[in-house]
Amino acid sequence: MEERSPDPVQEPKAYQRLLLSLVADDDPVEVQAATPAALRRLVEDAGDDLWIRPEPAEWSVLSGIAHIADAELVMAGRYRFVLAHDEPALIGYDQDLWVERLHGENDAPEPLLALFDALRSANLELWRRTPDESRARIGIHGERGPESYDLAFRMLAGHDRFHIGQAERALAQVRAGL
Secondary structure, X not given: XXXXXXXXXXXXXXXXXXXXXXXXXXXXXXXXXXXXXXXXXXXXXXXXXXXXXXXXXXXXXXXXXXXXXXXXXXXXXXXXXXXXXXXXXXXOOOHHHHHHHHOOOOOOHHHHHHHHHHHHHHHHHHHHHOOHHHXXXXXXEOXXXXXXXXXXXXXXXXXXXXXXXXXXXXXXXXXXXX
16 A cells, blocks of 8 residues: 555644655755656656556556646745745645646656756756745745745655655556556
8 A cells, every 4th residue: 555644734744744854954955956857767667657556546656746746836836925925825735636637647747747847947946046034934834834935945855755755656566566
């Protein structure tokens, strides 16, 4: 069975702790900068198994990649709201609905990777040019409460690691015939 993260709505602080633990003392810029290549390796490694779900209720490798791209899109907006506005409201989103309703079972991976690459590049550049004092600016997340730009950025690095690992486990399950 697929390893699951704590439910971000029911257990928001546990979810936050999990993502931060996956980064620990690693540089979140380096973690995030490595993700585009990791996603491309996943696509290459998966080959024709890219679209196969290990179980009906679990994500395929491509679904996991779609979620990572969706998260980057959401975070691009959140970062900019936090930096431009004073304590903006940050709405949550249902990751399963986004994957289910915005992505097809047989989507090609390249458009997702291209979108992700462009967004990740822009978000890393935004981080690099943001002064430290601005990284402390906060938004009010609807599920987790106050979150600084710095915290959200570190959490996204952990999010990358979690979902890359999830996609790798899905591929291993598919290949093992589970």
